[in-house]
Amino acid sequence: MTDRPASPRPESPVEPLTRGHKKRARTRQGLLDAALRLFSRQDVAATALQELATEAEVSTGTIYNYFRTREELAEAVGLALASEFSETITELSEGVSSGAQRLAIGVRMFIRQAQADPQWASALVRVIHFDRAMHSKLAGYVLNDLRAGLAEGTLRYTDEGIALDLVVSAATGAMRATLDGRAIPDHDVRVTEMILLALGATAAKAKKIAALPLPQGD
Amino acid sequence: MTDRPASPRPESPVEPLTRGHKKRARTRQGLLDAALRLFSRQDVAATALQELATEAEVSTGTIYNYFRTREELAEAVGLALASEFSETITELSEGVSSGAQRLAIGVRMFIRQAQADPQWASALVRVIHFDRAMHSKLAGYVLNDLRAGLAEGTLRYTDEGIALDLVVSAATGAMRATLDGRAIPDHDVRVTEMILLALGATAAKAKKIAALPLPQGD
Amino acid sequence: MTDRPASPRPESPVEPLTRGHKKRARTRQGLLDAALRLFSRQDVAATALQELATEAEVSTGTIYNYFRTREELAEAVGLALASEFSETITELSEGVSSGAQRLAIGVRMFIRQAQADPQWASALVRVIHFDRAMHSKLAGYVLNDLRAGLAEGTLRYTDEGIALDLVVSAATGAMRATLDGRAIPDHDVRVTEMILLALGATAAKAKKIAALPLPQGD
Amino acid sequence: MTDRPASPRPESPVEPLTRGHKKRARTRQGLLDAALRLFSRQDVAATALQELATEAEVSTGTIYNYFRTREELAEAVGLALASEFSETITELSEGVSSGAQRLAIGVRMFIRQAQADPQWASALVRVIHFDRAMHSKLAGYVLNDLRAGLAEGTLRYTDEGIALDLVVSAATGAMRATLDGRAIPDHDVRVTEMILLALGATAAKAKKIAALPLPQGD
DNA sequence: CATGAATGAGACTTCATTCAT
């Protein structure tokens, strides 16, 4: 995950894409990239659409060809972040059959990515906060693993919703800690172990699963 | 806690104000009360100071006699919220010697209060987000109990900072769930049990401690 | 007149366009039709050219191949409205030799058309207001009849300009009344009678001429 | 009427009015005066509120302390114009018992005032057009005289609404003519005579009543 | 201290117009 192929955000070179209607897509992507850069520096609510224009080097009017409101922008950015995230996680979890383990991989990647790409993490955290929809998007990714873990007997929790909340809260909490510079070595492993414990894994299994080497990279 | 005597915010009874200079305190309190009401409805950043003036029924200029910036206001509101909260918790935990138990009481009260007074909770969540300092304020209340729990052998965690983060994240996550209308019966007990598990308590102890009757009320 | 064959505006049937260069004419007509629909709903000044493009289902750039400014557009629409109106009136007045009677026919048709096609009337009123030139266009149609009426002794007015103004003002006033939903039965007849009186017709003649059956339809 | 005591609009000197809350009234009046000046030069719809700020020499924000929209401004201006107008007319008509004669006085004053103060007239015409409410305001002044004229036997019309429309349309039409520079000597008298004819007065009475000397100043 | 009118910077939004395709 640390070696995430290439962050497509900053500047996204992209080939010329000379054909006419591709221009729109390119501009849109440029706006999303710019928004991400801004959101990594400042709160969504504090971001003026005119700032976005400046950052993306388009004129003010252009923004409105793509996003009518700040909410719409945030949602689009959130969608992009979520897709990107899910792709990476899914890839890495492909060969893993254990739900608990897939969950652990997801959480750890999430936290490691925050360390590797603070800009991404910062934007993600802010968008999650601003666009409540993203919250449930992330939750969706977790749910399957949670259920699988329960079915296979590794996890033992009484309420799915609460379990979900805890996983997401703890993981984003760890991201914030990372962004605040409070990360410690193996931060991802430690947090994951605690989450597994909370979900009812035995101490031994929690420790073991949390510490398994990640499929690719490290 | 559910029977918290009376929400001191709306209308702020205040003593008869025998001394002349108490008027200042009363005006200030009126502003804080108004801010709380506003923050329970809308984001801190989206709250105009002129709105505050209207809500508090003072003129715009008056605000500047009390708060120089929106940040200062938010901080003051946060402080008020935190003090109020800590008082209540501390009161209730007075006779409890076990750290883990005091922690459980605190977390549960936090969540129950969110159910009992969504306005308070909503404002709290928003202020926490706007004024990052509050986060550490809340953490401060947790730390002692955490250490005591560790010392008495009930809890077993490897990193204090991570443990702290997890407790606070999970607790505020539960608050948000409550505000989103996703609370379930015994929500406070369930979340607390999971937190205790995460902190290394045995399943039996976690279950027992989380479910103990709250000192007053319940 | 009430049974005016078909409003040529919406959809503009247009001939099959055998010649290539008829496409231009068709596009232009489409723009005029669209403008008329828009002007019937909203003020000329409040109508954005981009709205016109949408309504006419052409792209924004295309408009500039036909009209350089909003004024030019309004004038073209006004011209179309005026021609259309004059044609109809002229047709109906063909066999009528009395000036006063032709005048009466014109005024009545004007008002009846406002009842039959409020969209047309609304656009007309707005264009008249925006493009002052139209005012005199309408006046032109009246002048001949006015003079004939004077010559034949039916009408008796001292100043031609004032008479013209009165006729046009009263007629458009009646249109507005119609658009405001204040029309009454025989509105056209009543107004016409008063106009004839104002122009110096005797009470008997005014009554009679105003009430004569219209050449075609009713 | 030509000797209308003093146009309170341009610059309205007004005494210092030192007391605090009078300032608001003074600013408001300044805005109305400025609006009138603007409306005399350009259409209401074409008048930017910022222009008003410039003309009134206040900052943009100040406008919004008084008028939220252009409509509100137009209405306020219309109200001021109407009051002013009604005062003058009422004054002059005070000792006149005949309805037809009062009507004649009103119409004539209206037209003469347009000659004497084109700025006022221009603004009035534009506001009437923009703020339909004014139309009915003016109508209100006419209605009584119309009914009195009917009762006393001088006038003879079949429909009150139509009569009203005709009077107002013809009078404002004459104003427009004046503004367009098409006024002729005794314009007011001529138009009034035609209106009286339209309302069913005999030729003799119409001529006589329209030509009576105006109560004050001729 | 309280008041609230005035300020003006700055964000939002629309739209006539251009221009590369």
Next chain:
DNA sequence: TATGAATGAAGTCTCATTCAT
């Protein structure tokens, strides 16, 4: 010619902040 993305000037509106009373 038609297209429609991009532009940027211009207008709308809000709000933190000041200041005379």
